[in-house]
Amino acid sequence: MTRILVLYYSSYGHTEAMADAVAQGARDEGAEVTVARVPETAPDEIVEQAGFKTDHDHQTIEPEDLPDYDGIIVGSPTRYGRLTSQMAAFWDRTGPIWQEGKLVGKIGASFTSTASQHGGQETTHASLQNNLLHHGMIITGLDYGYEKLVDLSEVAGGSPYGASTIAGGDGSRQPSETDLGGARYLGAKVARIAKKLAG
Ligand SMILES: Cc1cc2nc3c(=O)[nH]c(=O)nc-3n(C[C@H](O)[C@H](O)[C@H](O)COP(=O)(O)O)c2cc1C
Structure with missing residues (x-):
C-alpha cells in the first residue's frame, strides 16, 4: 500500500486543520496516511x-x-513570508538521510496558512519546497483541475504552488470548505502520483 506522510507545524490550529484535510484526500485514494507534527522548539x-x-x-x-x-x-x-523556524529546525536535522539520498525520487507537496490574503503564501510554499528539492524529491502543486482556484466570489486560499488557508489577523477565520477542498485535492493527487511512482 502507498504510504503518505503529512508533516506539519501549527501554532494555532489552522495548519493542523489543513493537514487533516490533506490526509483525508490521500486516504480517499486508498493510501495509508500518517499525520505527524514537527517538535515545538x-x-x-x-x-x-x-x-x-x-x-x-x-x-x-x-x-x-x-x-x-x-x-x-x-x-x-x-x-x-517563509516557513516557521520549527519546521526549518526539523529539516536541518535531516542531513544523514540527505547524505544517503533516502528521499530521492519521492513525491512531495506543501500547504500553508497566512494571516492576510497576500501575506506571503507563495514564498512560504517555495521555502517549504526548497527542502524537498534539495532532498531530490519531485514536487507537485495544486493544479487548476481544482476549479475553485479561479473562483473570485469569496476570499480563499489555494494556488498552483499548493493548498492554503487565510487565518485573519486575529486568527478568527477558520479554513473554509474551499480551502479544505484544495487540501483534500492536493492530498489525493500526491497519493495517486506516489502509487504510480511505486508501480
Ligand atoms: C512572527 C510571526 C510572523 C508572521 N508573519 C506573517 C506574514 O508574513 N504574513 C502573514 O500573513 N501572516 C504572518 N503571521 C501570521 C501567521 O502566519 C498565522 O498566525 C498563521 O497562519 C496561523 O496558522 P496556525 O494556526 O497554523 O499557526 C506571522 C505570525 C508570527 C507569529
Missing part, C-alpha cells in the same frame, strides 16, 4: 505567552522516519 514561556495550541491532535516524528514514506506533504504557517 519555542520555550514553554513563549508557548504560553503567545497562546500556542498545546492539545495537539497528532504525535511528533523524527527525521529518520521520513524514508518510510512514498510521499511527503509538508505544511507550515508563514513567518514573514
Whole structure:
C-alpha cells in the first residue's frame, strides 16, 4: 500500500486543520496516511505567552522516519513570508538521510496558512519546497483541475504552488470548505502520483 506522510507545524490550529484535510484526500485514494507534527522548539514561556495550541491532535516524528514514506506533504504557517523556524529546525536535522539520498525520487507537496490574503503564501510554499528539492524529491502543486482556484466570489486560499488557508489577523477565520477542498485535492493527487511512482 502507498504510504503518505503529512508533516506539519501549527501554532494555532489552522495548519493542523489543513493537514487533516490533506490526509483525508490521500486516504480517499486508498493510501495509508500518517499525520505527524514537527517538535515545538519555542520555550514553554513563549508557548504560553503567545497562546500556542498545546492539545495537539497528532504525535511528533523524527527525521529518520521520513524514508518510510512514498510521499511527503509538508505544511507550515508563514513567518514573514517563509516557513516557521520549527519546521526549518526539523529539516536541518535531516542531513544523514540527505547524505544517503533516502528521499530521492519521492513525491512531495506543501500547504500553508497566512494571516492576510497576500501575506506571503507563495514564498512560504517555495521555502517549504526548497527542502524537498534539495532532498531530490519531485514536487507537485495544486493544479487548476481544482476549479475553485479561479473562483473570485469569496476570499480563499489555494494556488498552483499548493493548498492554503487565510487565518485573519486575529486568527478568527477558520479554513473554509474551499480551502479544505484544495487540501483534500492536493492530498489525493500526491497519493495517486506516489502509487504510480511505486508501480
Ligand atoms: C512572527 C510571526 C510572523 C508572521 N508573519 C506573517 C506574514 O508574513 N504574513 C502573514 O500573513 N501572516 C504572518 N503571521 C501570521 C501567521 O502566519 C498565522 O498566525 C498563521 O497562519 C496561523 O496558522 P496556525 O494556526 O497554523 O499557526 C506571522 C505570525 C508570527 C507569529
